[in-house]
Amino acid sequence: MIWQQLQSLIGSYPLALRGLAMTIALSLLSLILGTLIGFFLGVLRTKGNRLIIRVIGAWVDLIRGTPFLVQIFLIFFILPELGIELDAFTAGIIALTNLAACFICEIVAAGIRSVPTGQVEAALASGLSQWHRMRQVVLPQAMRVALPPLVGQYVLLIKDSSVVSAIGLTDLTRVGWLVVQRVPNGLLVFAIVGAGYFVVCYPLILLARRLEKNMNAAHGEVQL
Amino acid sequence: MLENFSFRTITEYLPLFGYGFAATLWLSIVSFAGALAVGITLCAMNLQRSQALKVPAKIYIDVIRATPLLAQLYFLYFGLPRLGVVLPELFIGILALSLNSGAYVAEIIRAGILSISRGQVEAGIASGMTYFQRMRLVVLPQAFRVTIPPLLGQAIVLVKDxxxxxxxxxxxxxxxGQLLASDRFMPAEGxxxxxxxxxxLYYGLKTLAASSERWLRLRPTGNLK
Structure with a gap:
């Protein structure tokens, strides 16, 4: 019995590969886009004018305060009503990128705020332009604080990409859902699905921990 | 366009949303209580010296954190009947949320306990307190204060999850929302x-978190009077 199930599971490996490819494509694309937009918004959030800061803050709150599932439904079902036709993949990318950008914006903003004002003043006194102050003085130091939560955010993003299966994208979780209809062994099927996520996410979690440890050690050095 | 956004339909469906709101609220509260129970147990196991208790807790926490909640939910939903355990969906949902959030709660509590300086524990030992006295009278009252804000943050995550x-x-x-969207083809309203x-719910919890933080800051050593 279990042997037959295993055989039929092995038979569905092309589907599993497609699901894995979909999960990787979704996570990677939205991770890159989200990081770029998030950094941009994060800098604006600390340095932009007051109106921009307010608008970004309100948007971030809106995204943080609603479940990701509801955001996906809103994007997938409402953008077409506004005249923007989009397929499930684009909707998934938009939703994930938006989510990532909002959280990364907060992480980057917190990193920038953690840089002591003296550093900026010293850069000002050395006659550095605003761009150079940001790029050469503030951001390198902000990155040190921002990096561990940033990696943690990537883990969350990969995990959240499973929710797009709700609008019919065949990602890893959806594949599990499809396979379990044919092979009625939920424990086995979803243990394999979980293992698929685990091999990607766990190294990242370890990396985040390592970065955090290194950061604490480095800070200790500075304080000496 | 959304110019025919129908508030009237929303008012028609208001009882349904009221029911949904209440359901989300109470199932979140029950799941959070479950998560606290799971989290405290895991954290207690994790802080022991015995590897037999420590290693399973660590593995559990890492596995939960490295896999999506949706996969965990389906694991229970499709897997439990296989083991002969047939539960209503609601119970499976609450179980999944408790088991998932419990791993995060365990880490929050552990961070709180580890944030208490070593000297406090040593002072407890020097005063001749037993392990449980030290925990109950010295470490936990102080750790409790540190963990309240992140625990409320986890509660927000749980409500959304x-x-x-x-x-x-x-x-x-x-x-x-899905029902309104599919019954009347009104996804926007739903x-x-x-x-x-x-x-x-989010703003309610956020205000609570902010006021708890303020309250804790006003009484930095309240329990040491």
């Missing part, structure tokens, strides 16, 4: 109302 239960057809807030309800 509970939306996934709609995918195993538990009737809660997101399900109410999901915007759903989002508004979640935002109300």
């Amino acid at each position: 509970s939306a996934l239960l709609s995918l195993i057809s538990v009737s809660e807030l997101t399900r109410a 999901f915007i109302t759903t989002a508004a309800c979640y935002l109300a």
Whole structure:
């Protein structure tokens, strides 16, 4: 019995590969886009004018305060009503990128705020332009604080990409859902699905921990 | 365009949303209580010296953190009947949320306990306190204060995560939105109302977290008087 199930599971490996490819494509694309937009918004959030800061803050709150599932439904079902036709993949990318950008914006903003004002003043006194102050003085130091939560955010993003299966994208979780209809062994099927996520996410979690440890050690050095 | 956004339909469906709101609220509260129980147990296991207790807790926490909640939910939903355990969807949902959040709660509590300086524990030992006295009288009262704000943050995450239960057809807030969307072909009305309800819960919890932080800052050594 279990042997037959295993055989039929092995038979569905092309589907599993497609699901894995979909999960990787979704996570990677939205991770890159989200990081770029998030950094941009994060800098604006600390340095932009007051109106921009307010608008970004309100948007971030809106995204943080609603479940990701509801955001996906809103994007997938409402953008077409506004005249923007989009397929499930684009909707998934938009939703994930938006989510990532909002959280990364907060992480980057917190990193920038953690840089002591003296550093900026010293850069000002050395006659550095605003761009150079940001790029050469503030951001390198902000990155040190921002990096561990940033990696943690990537883990969350990969995990959240499973929710797009709700609008019919065949990602890893959806594949599990499809396979379990044919092979009625939920424990086995979803243990394999979980293992698929685990091999990607766990190294990242370890990396985040390592970065955090290194950061604490480095800070200790500075304080000496 | 959204110019024919129908508030009248929303008022028609208001009882459904009220029911969904109440369901999300109480199932979140029950799941959070479950998460606290799971978290405290895991944390207690994790802080022991014995590897037999420590290693399983660590593995559990890492596995939960490295896999999506949706996969965990389906694991229980499709897996439990296989083991001969047939539970209503609602119970499976609450179980999944408790087991998932419990891992995060364990880490929060552990961070709180480890934030208490070594000297406090040593002073406890020097005063001749037993392990349980030290924990109960010295470490936990102080750790408790540190953990309140991140625990409320986890509660916010849990409320949002509970939306996934709609995918195993538990009737809660997101399900109410889905029903309105599919019955009347009005996804905008359905999901915007759903989002508004979640935002109300979010701002409520956020205000609570902010005021608890202020309250704790005003009484930095309140328990040491």
